[in-house]
Amino acid sequence: MGPIIPNGLIPIEWDSIIAIFIGICFGFVLESSGFSSSRKLAGVFYGYDFAVLKVFFTAALVSVIGIYYMDYLGYLDIGQLYVHPTFLWGAIIGGAIMGVGFVAGGFCPGTSLCAVAIGKLDAWVYVLGILIGVFIFSELFTYIEPIYDGYFLGNITLMDSFGWNPYWVILIFSITAILAFAFADRVRKRVRKVFY
Template identity: 25%
Template sequence: MNHLILGNIPLLGLILGILFGMALYYAGATNRIVISNMLKLKDLTLMKIILLAIGFGMTLTYLGVIFGIVSLDHFSIKPMNLGVVLGSGILAIGFGLIGLCPGTAIASFGAGYLKSIYVILGGLVGAFIFTITYPVFKNIGLFKDVYGGKTTLIYLSDKYVFLIGGTPIVGVFIGIAIIIVSFIIPHSLSEK
C-alpha cells in the first residue's frame, strides 16, 4: 500500500494542490480585495479562518506526535538567515501593495482573475533572478545562519534550538490557544 502512495506522489501533490486552491477560494483568499481589507484591518474574517486553520493543524500534528501517528523525523526545519528576513520583507511589501502572494495568485488565476498572471510571472522572474544571483548573495554571507539557525517554537529534538521547552503537549495547548484567539478576535478593528 505504501508503495502505491509513494509511487504517485506527483498525483497526490496535484490533488492536494487542487483541494488547497479550492479551500483558498472558499475562504476568500483568492480575492485580492478580501486580502487587502484583511491587511487594512477592515475585515478580519479571513484572518480568523487562517488562525483557525493554523491552530487546528498544529493541534492535530502534535496530537499525532503524542499518539505515535506522526514521527518527529518528518519535521524539516529551515534555517533562519538574513536572506529569509529580506525575502520575507519583499513578500510582505508585495502582498500589502497588490493583495496577492504566489500561492493565492495561482488560486486566483484558477478562479478566473486573469490579471493575477502578472504576480505569477513576477514570481517566476524573481525566482530566476535569485537563482542566477545566488552565488553572489552566498559569497557576501546573506545565507549564514542567524537567530539560532534552525529554531523551533517548541522543543522537537536536541538538534534544533527552541524557544519553549516541554513535550508535544505544549504544541497541543498552543494550537488550542490559537483556535480560541481565532474565535475571540472581532471581524473588524476599524470603522466601516
C-alpha cells in the same frame, strides 16, 4: 517525503497523481472561500476583512494539536518530522519582501496561482512579477549568497531554542489565536463604522 497513503494500499508511484488531486481540491476550496480575490486578502492589512488571518491561524492550530495528539497516542513520532533549516537573515529579508508584495499586490504566491487559474488579470501581473523576481534572484545569487546563507541556526523550533514544553506552547498559541480573533473582530467593526 514519505508515501501519502501508508502500508502499500496504493503503490508509491501514484503519490504524484494523488498530490495533484489534493492540490486541485485545495485550489477549489481556496476559490470557493474567496481567497482568489486580492480585495479579500488585502483586507487583513486594511482592517475590513480578517478571514485570511482566521483561516490560517485555525489551520496552524488544528495541525499542531493534531500532530502532538497523534504523537501522544503513538501514531506519529515528532522526532522524525522534517524541520526546515533556519537561516535568520534570509528569513527576515525574504519575509519583509513577501510582506510588501502581499500588501501591494493583494496576493500570496499560492492564492495568486489560484486567481490565475480562473483568469484574473491582476493575478497574471502578480505572477509575472514573481517570475521576474525569481529570475533576478537567480542572476544575483552569487552576490547575495552570504546573506542568503547568513546566520544559520540549524533545524530548530521555538521549543528547541528556548527549552519550552510543547504543550504549554500549544496552550499559549491557542489563547493567542482566540485573542487575535476577538481583536480582529473589534478592528473590523470599527473600520466598518468609519467607512460604511
